[in-house]
Amino acid sequence: MEVCTFDDFPSLMNAIKCASSVSQAVVGGIASILVATHLGPLIVPSLLLMTTFKLWSVYTNVKDPGNRLPLPPGTMGFPLVGETLEFLRKGSEFFRERTKSYGCIYKTHILGQRTIRVSGAANVAKILKGEGELVASQWPPSAKFILGSGALAHSKGEKHAWRRMMIAKAFTPDAVATYIPAIQETIRDYIGQWCRSGHIHGYPEARSLTFTVAARMLLGFNVHDKQKHQMLILFEDMLATLFSMPVPIPGIGLYKGLKARRRIMQEIGQCIQKRQKPSEAPGDDALSKILHAIAEDGHDALSTVEMQDSALEMLFAGHLPTSSAACSVLGLIASNPTVYDKASMELFRQGLLDPNLNEELTPSDIKNLPYIDAIIKEVLRVAPPVGAGYRKALKTFDLDGHQVPKGWTIIYSIRETQHTSSSYSEAEKFNPDRWIEDTQLAHKSAASKVDDSEYDFVPFGSGQRSCVAHRYVETFLKIFIIELVRNSNWKLENGLPQVAYMPVPHPVDNLPLSFRKVEMEQRRRAFTLPAKP
């Protein structure tokens, strides 16, 4: 009989081969007796089923014999599908239930991968700091198909480091400052329309707004309304299968997502071609800045596939998580009127409340707004738009008293980490003041980390794979809050909504809101503003 070692299990097929050598003889023998006694039609399928479950159990519980620690607790579900169906049905509730039952580290089998889900500042710090040594970024196969292998998130090693450096040049403080006027203009247009209409659905409007800003500022695309509408519908199909079983069955699931991806890529290809016409001067958008940085660097240019995948990645990342954050801003401020009042007061003190006095915001206008910064941090803590990040274990290592075997998928949880940390009293409550009143929190930044305890606030990840565009996102959200508060007042029409988490957190009822314009005079009458200090 073959001896099963850890190295014999690089894939499911190897595992099945190895474990079957254990049970083959026994099952074969019993089966032939039963077939001979006419019980075969009933018993043989049952035996095959039992064997399949046995093989699955062997495969999903293979430990590295070189490590004495146990695998994390957890269940691995049914052969091949694992717990994927339950995960797709329950979304984030799936993880919440397991965190409650097993704590900060547990195993499961989803989206075709043996997976360990990890939360808690110290565990997350170990994963994020271990990039390249313990772990490597690896999104689920479905996300890789949908976003394309040319995306930055899927590139590796030196190529990743170089591309990241080039992309980062479009998101330095100086570069982001150049985007302010166009971001502000687009936000103002949208808020103006919302006030004129008097009633909107916050989530689709936030999607449309962030898509328009991303297409214009990140890619320099001038998409007209009809094209935007079509692309948003295609994105819907694509995103619905971002996290799905990696089996393209015609007509459903990933197949549908890949079809939508092909159509979006055609549109992106056309937009890129138009932009590359020699008659057109290079734009002031992020993609132009990146292509310029690459040309200056003298390095190989991006291939057409890499350029298109990068554009898709920027359009995807640029509008989807940002729209979730913008929608959370609308919902959370509407349900906390004191937050609106305090933000108004801060704007008044800075001379920014009257929109007519500050037609164009400048970088220095938006720099010193600690309360609005606190709102943004609290929105990203309570409703993190990206709930988790994906890694693959490069070698077996210890984590919180358990082994993480080589080759397994690791999901580090942003949501549970930020919701369960003891740093946040009444963690479920939306309370921007905590970021001002608590001196420990006041120093915590969404992006940079000084020590491990700060990894309980990681809305943009951290380290080599952190979000390249966090400054852009923070600037967008700041301008959005400023323009909302100084121009308008809005109310929830249905009360606090239930939230769905796939592919990003969003209200299930699309967040119906009533909107109205607020004039400076009305505001003066509504609450007595103190004289400007």
Ligand code: HEM
């Ligand atoms: C609210 C908005 C956003 C949030 C919360 C967010 C969050 C994140 C997080 C958590 C990661 C790290 C994932 C990991 O550890 O594997 C990440 C990576 C990334 N983000 Fe964002 N993001 C946002 C907006 C954007 C925008 C606007 C862009 C536009 C370019 C962008 C581009 C990227 C890219 C390219 C990566 C991959 C970086 C790499 O692998 O080196 N994100 N983002």
